[in-house]
Amino acid sequence: MSESVPVRCPACRREHLFAAPSYPCACGAPVTPPLDRLADPAPVTHRTWDEDWVTVPCDSCGREDQWPHPELGCSCGTTLRIPVRGVRRPLRAEVTPGTGETSPASPGSVPGDRAPAAPRSPVHPDHVPLPSAAPTHRPAFQPVTIRTARDAVTAAALYLRWLGYGDIRRADQRPPSGIGLATRGILAQVDPTVRPASLRDVECLWLTAMAESTGCVYFSLAGYADDARLRADALGVALFVLDLTGTPQPVNSHADKLIAAGA
Secondary structure, eight states, X not given: XXXXXXXXXXXXXXXXXXXXXXXXXXXXXXXXXXXXXXXXXXXXXXXXXXXXXXXXXXXXXXXEEEEEOOEEEOTTSOEEEXXXXXXXXXXXXXXOTTTOOEEOOOTTOOOOXXXXXXXXXXXXXXXXOOTTOSOTTSOOOOOOOOOSHHXXXXXXXXXXXXXXXXXXXXXXXXXXXXXXXXXXXXXXXXXXXXXXXXXXXXXXXXXXXXXXXXXXXXXXXXXXXXXXHHHHHHHTOEEEEEOTTXXXXXXXXXXXXXXXXXX
16 A cells, blocks of 8 residues: 655645555556655646656565656646655657567657556456457557556557557546557557556546547556446447557457447
8 A cells, every 4th residue: 555645736735645555566466656755746847757757666575667657637737746755757758569579759649668567467357359350441459568567558559559559648637547549539548557447536537538529449558447438438439458468358349339330
């Protein structure tokens, strides 16, 4: 269980109790960015990929991986970046599609460098995808093996491109958990944490997409809570589980329809 720390919003002075999310290291141990109680949170006024990730070592094996920087959304509308101890900024890199190899990233690109490891055992959804859902003119999807959480973001971005969506970027508004991606017509959420996506996660994604008059899709490493799946079916949210090969597996009929229709 991660440690909870009191956080005061500098904009409205509201107090919150915040606990950083945990991610799975390659050794199997949960790793949580160490929060700095002595430093003040900083409002997020603009975003860069470098600032959205920090490198933190695992206490069990010492492996260093990149993690999403802990953030808290205050009810006044301010997003706070929570300070962490003993971390450094990662080097930006991206994965070359189909190889898993990293190379320097260009400005504005979706990074795919190292981050927290994905769970060792892939999640197998009980939903069976529709056969031959992809149009015959679409080439075979070339996955990127998921070893880290940043790989999961890259895999989701590559999959959206495979579906026909271009100009994929980080979403303007960061979701309560995970990383947001946006492109014309679609808002995506990638959740690389060790817990199944919750009902609130699905509803927050849907509400944000509704406000932007766009569709939405959720990618999760750990699957979905039962009530989250039911709510997604009712709201029209496409759900995918990312297996360790980097291939998103459809969880509901909305995901099947997205595969069949594409962009």
